[in-house]
């Protein structure tokens with residue numbers, strides 16, 4: 001089996017979680033398997049190609065797991081985009097709608113310096129609302145966003161259309 005096939009086989013579909021009608025893609029079996037977790041991080045690292053990157057930005061909460069591992073692998077910094085009320089310093093915030101509900105995300109004002117090259121990482125792209133909110137905050141700080149990399153893309157929800165003209169890379173598409 002190829003690396004991507006093994007990852008796909010490990011993802012567990014949980015029907016009607018956290019709300020009726022949602023099929024939740026449970027990635028914990030990937031995290032629990034050392035080889036699969038390493039594969040997933042390697043594949044996300046490869047999406048950057050040879051582009052220079054200064055920081056990896058991860059989205060609360062499952063995005064942190066992959067983003068932090070990618071940052072460590074590349075030897076660059078990690079920046080968290082968090083749900084409202086979790087960051088202790090001065091923040092910028094933006095509200096957005098997501099596949100199941102509504103939310104506000106925040107970023108520390110000094111997390112990224114103007115002109116720094118950043119890659120945005122999350123576990124899953126659904127409607128694209130969360131990633132678009134993070135992109136808005138990064139734009140406000142003057143970051144040079146080199147792309148958005150996710151392990152899983154729910155292609156039928158067309159989330160990447162919200163992220164144009166930024167490059168979106170996904171390892172597994174459904």
Ligand code: AMP
Nearest residue numbers: 023024025098099125126127128129130
């Ligand atoms: P969205 O803003 O609609 O693109 O939603 C993306 C965020 O919600 C990601 O941070 C995911 O972790 C989470 N998410 C949305 N839909 C699902 C799903 N079907 N399975 C697992 N996580 C999801």
